[in-house]
Amino acid sequence: MDGERDGREVAERGVPWLWDQWGVSRMDTLPANPLSIELSVSHRRLWWHVADEDEQPERWDVSADIFKLGVCGDAERHVADLHFLVADLSGEHNLLDGVAVGEWALEFIAETVIDPATGRLCHELEQRITPGPPRMVVLRHVEVAEPWRRHGLAWVLLASALHVMAPTARLAACRIAPTDYQCDDRVLAELESLRAGVMLEKIGFERWHEVHIVDPRNPALVDAGIDLLTRWWPHRD
Numbered sequence: 271m272d273g274e275r276d277g278r279e280v281a282e283r284g285v286p287w288l289w290d291q292w293g294v295s296r297m298d299t300l301p302a303n304p305l306s307i308e309l310s311v312s313h314r315r316l317w318w319h320v321a322d323e324d325e326q327p328e329r330w331d332v333s334a335d336i337f338k339l340g341v342c343g344d345a346e347r348h349v350a351d352l353h354f355l356v357a358d359l360s361g362e363h364n365l366l367d368g369v370a371v372g373e374w375a376l377e378f379i380a381e382t383v384i385d386p387a388t389g390r391l392c393h394e395l396e397q398r399i400t401p402g403p404p405r406m407v408v409l410r411h412v413e414v415a416e417p418w419r420r421h422g423l424a425w426v427l428l429a430s431a432l433h434v435m436a437p438t439a440r441l442a443a444c445r446i447a448p449t450d451y452q453c454d455d456r457v458l459a460e461l462e463s464l465r466a467g468v469m470l471e472k473i474g475f476e477r478w479h480e481v482h483i484v485d486p487r488n489p490a491l492v493d494a495g496i497d498l499l500t501r502w503w504p505h506r507d
Contacts, residue, residue, distance in 0.1 A: 300418065300421060301336075301342055301343060301346035301417045301418065302336050302341060302342035302346065302347075303341070303502055304421075304423065304426075304498055304502055305498070305499065305502045305503065306336045306337055306341075306342065307334050307335065307336060307337075307349050307423075307427070308334070308335060308336075308337040309332055309333070309334055309427070309430060309431060309434065310332065310333045310334075310335065311330065311331075311332050311431070311434060311435070312330070312331050312332075312333075313328060313329065313330050313331075314329045314330075314331060315328070315329065327355040327356055327357045327358070327408070328355065328356040329353075329354075329355060330353075330354040330355070330356060330407075330435065330438075331351070331352070331353055331354075332351070332352040332353075332354070332427075332431045332434075333348070333350075333351055333352075334348075334349040334350040334351070334352070334427050335347050335348050335349055336349065345417075346415070346417045346418070348415050349414065349415055349418050349423065349427070350412065350413060350414045350415060350418065350423065350424065350427050351411070351412070351413050352409075352411070352412050352427065352428060352431050353410045353411040353412075354407050354408065354409060354410060354431075354435070354442075355375075355407075355408045355410055356405050356406070356407055356408070356435075356438060356439055357375065357379060357405065357406045357408060358404070358405055359379065359383060359384065359391065359404040359405055359406055359440070360404040360405075372408070372410075374445050374481070375406075375408050375443070375445075378443065378445075378479070378481050379406065382479045382481075383395060383406065391404070391440075395441070395478075398478075398483075398485070399440055399441050399485040400440075400485055400487050401440070402436070402437075402439065402440035402441075402486070402487070403437075403438065403439055403440055404440060405438065405439035405440060406439055406440065406441050406442065406443055407432065407435055407438065407439045407441070407442035407443070407486065408442075408443055408444065409428070409442065409443070409444035412424050412427075412428055414427075422469075425469050425470075425472070425473050425494060426473075426494055426495045426498055428473065429473040429474065429490075429491040429492075429494035429495065430491070430494075430495060432484065432486050432491055433486060433487075433491040433492055435486055436486035436487045438486075439486060440485075440486075441483055441484065441485055441486065442483065442484050442485075442486055443481050443482065443483045443484075444470070444475075444481070444482050445480070445481045445482070446463045446466050446467050446470070446482065447463060448460045448462075448463045450463070451463065467482065470482045470484075472494070473490060473491060473494040474488040474489075474490030474491050474493075474494065
């Protein structure tokens, strides 16, 4: 029991890009029908950044909320926040201009994603993903509101948000490492990072060169919500 409690405490304090609690709870304890959740996607930029090069990387936010006609208490209507950055892969912009994406992402793009000889995506990656805009979505942060935690919604909402962004980029990526966790117990931090990796792979991600990547057009992202749909969709007796 102590180990289980410690795991929940680590998850509550959280990894920078994911705030949701591990564990299994009864789905009927949710504040509202999860099929009433709608995603609002917004792109933030300064009003005077009118040229494409002014806003590199682009900042995209997704808010998950119970839609207005959904039956839900006002305090529980907000479900989650997801934050992304979209980095250019075309070579038209200096990668150093995208320092906000994080050191790991800059290194990943420069040393792994892009072939330095051609300035284009490396051949191996070209074979793994479908055609699309030469851009990469970097997952920065996911936070599920307290009343909605412990139900696995973070992964379903993440999968849906990435699929919505499919026209925006060719691939999405995130890195999970034990050092991301605010925890003094190295073994526990390692366990939590492994669990997160398993969940990402369940919704379509694959581990490639120490980073989890997914094609936003991967059908697995859509399939991630099938169990939730099956459980909550109204059926006639």
